[in-house]
Amino acid sequence: MPESIVVGLDGSESSGRAADAAADAARHHGLRLVLACVVPWSPYSFTTAEENERRSVEKEREASDARDRVLAPVAARLAEAGDLRIEGVVRHGHPAETLVTLARENDAAWITVGRVGQSRVRTLLFGSTPSSLIQLSPVPVLVVP
Amino acid sequence: MDVLAATFDERVDSFFAPVSEVITAIVFFAVPLDFIDEGVELPLIVVWLVVAGFFFTIYLRGFQFRAFKHAIALTRGDYNDPKDAGEVTHFQALATAVSGTVGLGNIAGVAVAISLGGPGATLWMIVAGLVGMCTKGVECTLGVKYRNVYADGRVSGGPMYYLTKGLKERSPRLGTLGKVLAVLFCIFTLGGAVGGGNMFQANQAFSQAQSVTGGEDGPLGGGAAGAVFGLVMAVLVGAVIIGGIRSIARVTDKLVPFMAVFYVIACLTVLFANVSAIPDALWAIVSQAFSPEAGYGGIVGVLIQGFRRAAFSNEAGLGSAAIAHSAVKTNEPATEGHVAVLEPFIDTVVICTMTALAIVITGTYADESSAPGVQTTSAAFESVVGWFPIVLAVAVVLFAYSTMLAWSYYGLKAATYLFGESMLVDRTWKLIFCLFVVIGASSTLDAVIGFSDSMIFLMSLPNIIGLYILARVVKREIYGYRERLDSGEIVPAQQRS
Numbered sequence: 048m049p050e051s052i053v054v055g056l057d058g059s060e061s062s063g064r065a066a067d068a069a070a071d072a073a074r075h076h077g078l079r080l081v082l083a084c085v086v087p088w089s090p091y092s093f094t095t096a097e098e099n100e101r102r103s104v105e106k107e108r109e110a111s112d113a114r115d116r117v118l119a120p121v122a123a124r125l126a127e128a129g130d131l132r133i134e135g136v137v138r139h140g141h142p143a144e145t146l147v148t149l150a151r152e153n154d155a156a157w158i159t160v161g162r163v164g165q166s167r168v169r170t171l172l173f174g175s176t177p178s179s180l181i182q183l184s185p186v187p188v189l190v191v192p
Numbered sequence: 193m194d195v196l197a198a199t200f201d202e203r204v205d206s207f208f209a210p211v212s213e214v215i216t217a218i219v220f221f222a223v224p225l226d227f228i229d230e231g232v233e234l235p236l237i238v239v240w241l242v243v244a245g246f247f248f249t250i251y252l253r254g255f256q257f258r259a260f261k262h263a264i265a266l267t268r269g270d271y272n273d274p275k276d277a278g279e280v281t282h283f284q285a286l287a288t289a290v291s292g293t294v295g296l297g298n299i300a301g302v303a304v305a306i307s308l309g310g311p312g313a314t315l316w317m318i319v320a321g322l323v324g325m326c327t328k329g330v331e332c333t334l335g336v337k338y339r340n341v342y343a344d345g346r347v348s349g350g351p352m353y354y355l356t357k358g359l360k361e362r363s364p365r366l367g368t369l370g371k372v373l374a375v376l377f378c379i380f381t382l383g384g385a386v387g388g389g390n391m392f393q394a395n396q397a398f399s400q401a402q403s404v405t406g407g408e409d410g411p412l413g414g415g416a417a418g419a420v421f422g423l424v425m426a427v428l429v430g431a432v433i434i435g436g437i438r439s440i441a442r443v444t445d446k447l448v449p450f451m452a453v454f455y456v457i458a459c460l461t462v463l464f465a466n467v468s469a470i471p472d473a474l475w476a477i478v479s480q481a482f483s484p485e486a487g488y489g490g491i492v493g494v495l496i497q498g499f500r501r502a503a504f505s506n507e508a509g510l511g512s513a514a515i516a517h518s519a520v521k522t523n524e525p526a527t528e529g530h531v532a533v534l535e536p537f538i539d540t541v542v543i544c545t546m547t548a549l550a551i552v553i554t555g556t557y558a559d560e561s562s563a564p565g566v567q568t569t570s571a572a573f574e575s576v577v578g579w580f581p582i583v584l585a586v587a588v589v590l591f592a593y594s595t596m597l598a599w600s601y602y603g604l605k606a607a608t609y610l611f612g613e614s615m616l617v618d619r620t621w622k623l624i625f626c627l628f629v630v631i632g633a634s635s636t637l638d639a640v641i642g643f644s645d646s647m648i649f650l651m652s653l654p655n656i657i658g659l660y661i662l663a664r665v666v667k668r669e670i671y672g673y674r675e676r677l678d679s680g681e682i683v684p685a686q687q688r689s
Binding site: 088091092094095096100102103104107109140145 | 269278284519
């Protein structure tokens with residue numbers, strides 16, 4: 048039996064709506080809510096020596112920014128009702144791949160993400176997290192506009 | 193205006209040449225070997241580097257060859273702990289180090305080696321690259337083992353740290369020696385950073401830019417052109433290292449690997465265009481390594497040219513790589529030692545050899561009308577595709593730029609070690625560094641190349657003394673790691689439970 052719903056948060060309005068939708072469903076099905084914020088990062092990117100020196104510090108800063116600015120407001124809003132089990136996770140990595148890993152780790156029923164309003168050119172060049180999620184995910188994906 | 197300008201470049205040069213000559217004479221003190229061939233000399237510093245390479249290759253029983261397969265797995269990320277996502281990976285540490293070493297040594301240095309030592313120099317360059325792989329592995333293992341983690345979480349390492357911490361740990365009596373060696377290393381690194389890591393790069397970048405824009409008569413042919421070109425480069429370097437405009441550095445970092453691949457493709461194009469000449473060229477490289485034609489200083493003369501330019505290109509034994517590799521996220525110093533062996537392989541065994549083949553096959557090294565350097569390689573490219581020199585010019589400028597950024601960092605680490613961590617030291621060093629970009633672009637090659645070589649090679653003196661003293665520590669680290677790897681205690685991330 049699935050235990051949770053994984054929600055991908057990026058601070059956008061649509062990802063906030065995704066969290067709301069997931070919260071309703073979690074209540075309805077009695078599932079745990081895993082709020083996840085993935086800091087985009089690649090092990091194969093090119094960096095300068097000075098960046099490498101500061102990398103550990105930067106990682107901590109990025110993670111705490113994500114916790115404070117992205118996770119905390121949404122978690123606080125959803126926790127007000129007091130009837131949900133909520134968990135917040137911050138990870139570094141490829142957004143879609145990391146959400147899939149989290150879904151596996153948490154035995155998720157499905158993954159919910161917001162549809163990010165980015166330009167066609169950007170999507171064409173870099174793809175979008177929802178579309179790569181659909182390709183990769185072993186569980187259903189719910190995309191909230 | 194033009195008269196005034198002409199004297200500026202000349203003044204820089206006339207001021208610089210005598211300084212360079214004195215330092216070069218000391219560093220490249222050479223033993224005359226007249227009993228082998230008239231005029232052949234053996235610079236002791238080259239012996240110093242190569243002996244270290246062979247010593248460690250034998251002492252660690254060909255570690256660089258046994259390490260190769262595992263090094264690739266580590267770089268690919270097979271052993272990365274998922275928990276460490278967001279930290280510096282082996283790939284990133286290697287890429288940073290490679291973008292610092294792949295530079296003009298690969299293009300201009302190789303041309304110098306073959307012009308002065310003939311085709312046979314190529315073989316010795318490859319041999320030096322292969323033994324240099326081991327020296328790099330040793331340096332980088334130590335770099336990670338004795339690196340510094342600052343109170344604010346920054347991580348950096350390098351010879352100055354393993355010389356102080358490592359020697360003191362070996363024996364308290366060696367503590368003072370360690371400190372002296374570390375200070376010497378830092379002084380030489382400052383010199384190497386402004387020399388080979390800066391002036392040589394600026395100089396050759398200007399030379400190539402001038403040549404593709406029409407030479408002496410082109411827009412970059414005027415008297416002050418060198419200084420102006422240097423000023424532009426200096427502003428671009430300053431924008432990143434002082435202004436903190438990282439976007440420029442990011443763009444360069446992405447372009448450099450792309451240009452490196454393109455460069456190799458260009459070399460291969462030259463080879464395929466002359467495919468029938470390849471067997472003869474290979475034969476020339478092998479046979480002339482042992483019995484060179486007259487004028488190349490006999491076997492010793494050829495060997496010295498090959499070894500010297502290989503060392504200048506891949507920096508093995510100089511200690512610079514230990515600074516670049518040290519920020520990697522790992523609990524096992526030996527892992528970075530493994531990864532580091534790939535660096536001279538990419539730099540010397542692959543890229544330098546490509547340049548060498550292109551030059552030998554097209555025979556441009558024999559042309560004595562221009563000074564050996566980028567022009568020699570450029571002529572080889574031009575003989576096949578007319579517009580290749582322009583691509584080469586772009587590559588040269590980019591390589592030069594990324595090498596400068598890397599060396600400004602090495603120099604900064606040396607400066608802060610000597611004078612303490614402070615904004616004043618940071619800014620002063622960076623300003624001096626930018627100033628030398630202008631001087632480098634304005635100077636003639638002889639003065640610059642001599643100074644660059646000297647200071648960069650001097651770094652190997654304190655560094656390699658340290659490597660010998662710490663040889664046992666490295667052996668323990670590497671062998672201990674290999675044992676656990678072979679016994680199955682260390683497994684790829686995917687097989688961990």
